[in-house]
Amino acid sequence: MAKYVTMRIPRREPPPPAEAEGERCKKCASLLAEGELAGSLWVCPHCGYHYPMPSAERVASLADKGTVTFIAEEVRPLDPLEFVDTRPYPERLSEAVRETGLSEAFLAALCQIDGHPVALGVLDFKFLGGSMGSVVGERFARLAAAAAEQRRSMVVVAGSGGARMQEGLFSLMQMAKTVAAVQLVAEAGLPYITVLTHPTTGGVFASFATVADIIIAEPGAVMSFAGPRVIEQTTREKLPPGFGSSESQLVHGQVDMVVDRRELRDRLARCLYFLGGGGISA
Amino acid sequence: MPERLTPEAAWQVVQLARHQDRPQTLDYVAEALPDFLELAGDRLHADDKAVVGGLATLGRHRIVLIGHQKGRTLAERQERRFGMACPEGYRKGIRLARLGEKFGLPVVTLVDTPGAYPGKDAEEGGQAGAIARSIETFVNLRVPTVTVIIGEGGSGGALALAAADRVLMLENSIYSVISPEGCAALVWRNAEEAPRAAAALRLAAPDLLELGLIDGVVPEPPGGAHTDPRTTVKRVMREVELALSELKRLDSSELLARRRAKYLAMGRYAIASPR
Numbered sequence: 197m198a199k200y201v202t203m204r205i206p207r208r209e210p211p212p213p214a215e216a217e218g219e220r221c222k223k224c225a226s227l228l229a230e231g232e233l234a235g236s237l238w239v240c241p242h243c244g245y246h247y248p249m250p251s252a253e254r255v256a257s258l259a260d261k262g263t264v265t266f267i268a269e270e271v272r273p274l275d276p277l278e279f280v281d282t283r284p285y286p287e288r289l290s291e292a293v294r295e296t297g298l299s300e301a302f303l304a305a306l307c308q309i310d311g312h313p314v315a316l317g318v319l320d321f322k323f324l325g326g327s328m329g330s331v332v333g334e335r336f337a338r339l340a341a342a343a344a345e346q347r348r349s350m351v352v353v354a355g356s357g358g359a360r361m362q363e364g365l366f367s368l369m370q371m372a373k374t375v376a377a378v379q380l381v382a383e384a385g386l387p388y389i390t391v392l393t394h395p396t397t398g399g400v401f402a403s404f405a406t407v408a409d410i411i412i413a414e415p416g417a418v419m420s421f422a423g424p425r426v427i428e429q430t431t432r433e434k435l436p437p438g439f440g441s442s443e444s445q446l447v448h449g450q451v452d453m454v455v456d457r458r459e460l461r462d463r464l465a466r467c468l469y470f471l472g473g474g475g476i477s478a
Numbered sequence: 479m480p481e482r483l484t485p486e487a488a489w490q491v492v493q494l495a496r497h498q499d500r501p502q503t504l505d506y507v508a509e510a511l512p513d514f515l516e517l518a519g520d521r522l523h524a525d526d527k528a529v530v531g532g533l534a535t536l537g538r539h540r541i542v543l544i545g546h547q548k549g550r551t552l553a554e555r556q557e558r559r560f561g562m563a564c565p566e567g568y569r570k571g572i573r574l575a576r577l578g579e580k581f582g583l584p585v586v587t588l589v590d591t592p593g594a595y596p597g598k599d600a601e602e603g604g605q606a607g608a609i610a611r612s613i614e615t616f617v618n619l620r621v622p623t624v625t626v627i628i629g630e631g632g633s634g635g636a637l638a639l640a641a642a643d644r645v646l647m648l649e650n651s652i653y654s655v656i657s658p659e660g661c662a663a664l665v666w667r668n669a670e671e672a673p674r675a676a677a678a679l680r681l682a683a684p685d686l687l688e689l690g691l692i693d694g695v696v697p698e699p700p701g702g703a704h705t706d707p708r709t710t711v712k713r714v715m716r717e718v719e720l721a722l723s724e725l726k727r728l729d730s731s732e733l734l735a736r737r738r739a740k741y742l743a744m745g746r747y748a749i750a751s752p753r
Contacts, residue, residue, distance in 0.1 A: 269750075276689065276746035277680050278479060281665040299750075330745030337742055359633075359655045361664065364679050365691045368655040369744035371634060372641045375613045376741040399655070401606040402594075402634045407614050421606040421634070422596030426660075430596045440601060448602045 221245060237457050246394065246414050246457055251303040251320035254353055258316060258461050259307035267342060268304045268335040276330070277364045285362040288324065296322045301356075302332040304339040306348065310465035312472045315343035317352040319400070321393075325357030328400050332360075333370030336404060340377035344384040349472045351464060353391040354405045355417075358398020371403035378407050387471035389464065392442070392451065393417050406450075410467050412460070413442035413451040480688040482680070485673035491682045492658060492672075494650035495629050499704035501711055502561075502629070503530055503545030503588045509711040511536060511543065517574060526567030527558045528595065529639075531574040536586070537719040539726075542578035544571045544639060545588030548629070561630075562595035565608035568638050572608075572615045575623075584622040584722050587639040592657065594635030612638040617741060620734060622725035624718050626696070627651045627683075628703075643737050644721040647683035648714065649698040653691075654681035691744075 219228050224243035233240065237257055238247040249257075255264060279285040293299060301323035305316045317339050319326040336352070343350040359367040381388050390408040392401075394417035402421050405411075413419070420427075420440040428435060438444050445451045455463045483491070494500070507514045511534035519525040531544040548561035571587075578585045594605055616623060616639070623642035631640065631653030647653060661675035662668060680686065683695045696717050699706035725733065 270752065272748045272750045274746045274748050277678070278482075279678055281661075281675075281678060330747045333745050334747050361656050361661055361679075363746075364655055364681070365653060365686055365689070366745055368633060368637055369691060369741070371610075371637055372613055372617060372741045373744045375610060375641075376617045376738050379614070379618055379738070399634055402609040402638075403613060404610075406604075406607040406610040419606070420601055421594060421609070422601065427596045427598060427601070431598070433598045435598060439598065444602070448604070450602075450604050450607060 239457050244415065244456065246416055248321050248355065248394065249457070250322065251298065251318040254318045255303060255305050255307070255316060257457075258309055258351070258464065259305065259314075260309065260311065263308040265306045266304065267306060268338040269299060271331050271334045271338070272299060273329060273331045275362075276366055277362070279362040279364070281362075288362070292323050296320065298323050300331040300335065301326050301328070302335040304335045306342060306346070309351070309461065309468060312465065312468040313346065313348040314468070315339045315346075315348040315350045317350070319352075319354050319356050321355040321357075321395075324360065326355050326400070327357050327360035327367070328370050328374075328403075329360035329363040329367045330370065333373045336374045337377040340380050343386060344380040347384065347386065349386055349468050350378075350381045350388045351391070352388075352404065352408075353393060354396045354400055355393040356396055356398070356400035358400055368399065371399050374404035375407055378404055387468065389467055391460065391464075392419055395419065397421065397423065409471060411451045412463065413445055413454050414457055414460075415442055415454055417442045419445055419450075480680070480685045483677050483682060483685070485677045488676035488682065489658075489673035491650050492652055492676050494702040494704075495652040497702060497704045498550065499707075500629050501703055501707040502550070502590060503543075503547045505707055506545070506588060506628070506711050506714065507534070507543070509708060510715045514543065517577075518570075520566040520569035521573055522566065522569055524564075524566040526564050526570055528561050528563040528591070529567035529570055531570060533583070536715060536722070539719065539722050540583050541722070542574050542583050542585045543588070544574050544585065545628075546591040546639070548590060559595050561591040562593060563591065563635060563638075564595050564597070564600040565603045565605050568594075568608040568612040571639055572612050575615050575619055579619050579621050582621060584624070584725065585616075585619065586718055586722075587623070587625045587642065589625060589627045589631050589636045589640050590629035591632050591635045592630055593632035594638070609634050609638040613641050616641040617737065618734065620730040622722055622728075622733060623737075624721045624725070626714055626718060627653050627692075628714065632657060641741065643725050643733065643740075644694070645692045646694040646696055646714075646717055646721070647686065647692050648696050648703055648710070649683055650702050651683055652676075652681040653683070653686055654679050
């Protein structure tokens with residue numbers, strides 16, 4: 197289990213200028229060749245640090261080749277509150293679309309994992325912090341309905357700053373909506389497995405992320421309902437190092453296992469082997 | 479789209495919703511539920527005083543009552559953590575809701591919380607999972623459920639007790655995904671912009687009714703609930719009783735199907751036409 201613990205001593209020389217060839221790992225400062233991170237599932241080959249992974253690459257890394265169909269992509273955001281803070285919400289949305297090439301924060305795919313039929317959902321942290329608004333909730337619900345109808349196991353990879361503030365109470369209600377959708381999968385006797393990546397917080401952590409049959413966490417990911425800053429401000433408690441980390445969640449009984457991303461596909465396949473044969477109603 | 483409240487008006491509602499003398503769950507009990515039998519504990523390791531619950535008679539109905547309790551005196555507020563529940567509070571709620579389901583008693587929840595307690599032990603004890611399981615329990619409960627937001631409906635800590643068949647709000651209560659102060663701190667880096675945030679979030683009962691996010695608004699006496707707690711309690715309990723009578727006419731599978739359809743339909747989105 198300890199294979200991602202680095203023994204490498206961080207180098208002290210200043211980081212090279214941005215235009216130099218390659219980059220350094222922000223954790224262990226090892227020099228990374230161009231494309232090296234992308235080619236290693238966004239895990240530092242030297243120290244095992246897990247970088248955020250684009251949702252499309254996540255799907256490709258888990259699904260059997262040639263089995264992927266994306267669904268619910270036509271579900272698109274509105275601005276139900278006409279929310280304006282320092283900028284109008286629609287402006288923030290267009291910018292996120294431009295910067296990520298995604299139409300929203302949740303990617304829904306039908307695929308196979310090691311031959312098991314799966315409904316696979318991935319939250320993308322790069323799209324407005326992976327925040328959950330109406331579109332994330334609706335795409336999630338459509339994915340769950342497809343899983344139940346087509347007898348697919350459901351796997352969801354979460355990474356989120358929580359509920360999307362700009363949709364107000366509509367966002368809060370997505371917590372109830374996604375939990376209700378999970379029940380469709382449960383009643384069909386099908387397994388629901390979540391993978392929690394860095395960070396998984398707030399309304400996502402307190403809804404569909406934690407009502408799973410099996411919860412897997414990525415190494416070094418941080419999970420919390422309230423943020424560490426809010427906790428320290430409200431309670432004046434000093435938080436220990438590693439607070440909320442996957443490893444700490446494992447110790448406190450909140451997740452089933454911490455799995456290196458490079459072994460995630462195999463681990464999911466094992467879970468699906470045990471649970472994916474259909475439950476009581478199959 | 480409802481007219482947006484001015485920051486001043488929105489902030490006044492926030493102040494009323496948080497007013498120290500506003501009736502709390504145990505005031506409703508004292509005023510309207512004389513045979514209330516309090517039940518304690520989550521059967522795992524603790525009893526959370528931020529959530530009170532028990533059995534009671536409301537008109538023709540025997541009910542399970544679960545509600546946040548903020549407390550009034552400083553000592554009581556500290557003991558009850560100002561109505562901010564820990565995992566044991568939500569697990570007590572789950573346990574009591576299941577008790578109601580087992581004996582065919584409808585469940586009434588009164589929501590009044592700034593949010594779930596943000597503490598180290600609460601987090602490590604599974605705050606997120608406890609809230610999620612509470613939502614799951616209420617969404618799937620086979621007996622009628624009615625929620626009234628009587629003061630503050632603070633985010634996930636409120637929703638944990640509010641995924642009901644009928645969700646009502648007192649006229650000057652608030653219900654929001656984030657506190658106005660939290661929103662202001664995030665967006666403007668300044669908690670003093672809270673009134674602007676309160677207006678932007680549309681956290682007032684009439685707005686939320688018009689947006690289809692709640693099912694009804696119970697009017698308060700002029701000046702707010704705290705000016706006449708007795709009248710407030712009477713009005714709330716009459717609405718709850720009425721809602722229960724209607725919901726009891728549905729058999730449990732119909733009830734469940736409607737509740738699930740209600741929550742699955744939550745949200746506003748567009749459908750893009752294929753290119």
